[in-house]
Amino acid sequence: MKRGDFLTISGLSAAFVLGANAYSQKPERPNIIFFLIDDISTHELGCYGNRINPTPNIDRLAEKGIRFNSAWACPYSLPSRMQLMSGQYGYKTMRSPEPDNPLLRGVPLSMTLKMAGYSTYMAGKWHLAGLPGDAGWGFDEHIVNSYLCYAACRKPEWISRYKGHLNKQKNPGKFPPSPSFQWHPMLVKNNEFIETGPKDFGPDILSNNVADFIRRKSAEKKPFFVYYAAGLTHAAHDSMPYPSSPTGKT
Numbered sequence: 001m002k003r004g005d006f007l008t009i010s011g012l013s014a015a016f017v018l019g020a021n022a023y024s025q026k027p028e029r030p031n032i033i034f035f036l037i038d039d040i041s042t043h044e045l046g047c048y049g050n051r052i053n054p055t056p057n058i059d060r061l062a063e064k065g066i067r068f069n070s071a072w073a074c075p076y077s078l079p080s081r082m083q084l085m086s087g088q089y090g091y092k093t094m095r096s097p098e099p100d101n102p103l104l105r106g107v108p109l110s111m112t113l114k115m116a117g118y119s120t121y122m123a124g125k126w127h128l129a130g131l132p133g134d135a136g137w138g139f140d141e142h143i144v145n146s147y148l149c150y151a152a153c154r155k156p157e158w159i160s161r162y163k164g165h166l167n168k169q170k171n172p173g174k175f176p177p178s179p180s181f182q183w184h185p186m187l188v189k190n191n192e193f194i195e196t197g198p199k200d201f202g203p204d205i206l207s208n209n210v211a212d213f214i215r216r217k218s219a220e221k222k223p224f225f226v227y228y229a230a231g232l233t234h235a236a237h238d239s240m241p242y243p244s245s246p247t248g249k250t
Helices: 056-063 077-086 109-115 156-161 203-219
Strands: 007-008 014-019 033-038 065-066 119-125 141-145 187-188 191-194 224-230
Touching: 007 109, 007 141, 014 077, 077 109, 109 119, 119 203, 141 203, 156 191, 156 224, 187 203
Parallel strands: 007 065, 033 224, 119 141, 119 224
Antiparallel strands: 007 014, 014 033, 141 187, 187 191
């Protein structure tokens, strides 16, 4: 996208980016990218003084936008996600991601923007009721990492096709197994199972799909809303792709 105005907020669990429209400096309907990061604080980012972790892209957004010195988020990821979609504090929504979640009886943020003429996209960790492609959510397209996406993990035909690692839950009667979300991830794209292998790295696949959506909608000159919920900094931690390494990882 062209250089525009950016707003960034980094709290206990989230980074929010409001980007200017790709084809106008002062759009009536700006493009919106909401980047939610699991288990990361401002202490990890260069724009807040960290001198060990290189975060040049986030630092550039902060430099050209507004950086907040005080921000608050729910101290747990699921209520943070529900708060984002519902506009309600966590204690007013059910914590359970089951299909009867009352959030679906309201109008989620994604549906509100869709009704306002936005193209809507969700990528990453879902952890809410159903799938983003369900009619009540209002997402035109999505690619979901099936880790903590119970609607995907409870589909026998998808689990039977998945050949990667499954993390067994402590309470298997209540919670389904969680597939890997890093190497050899279980991904669902637009309600369709995606085949992956041991050399496929989930975060790269998600980022590439987000970038493709942004390019397509920028070319169409249509405003878009992207909700990208990354899970890379969430445990379990694993090696990263590094082509020059003898193993391809580090």
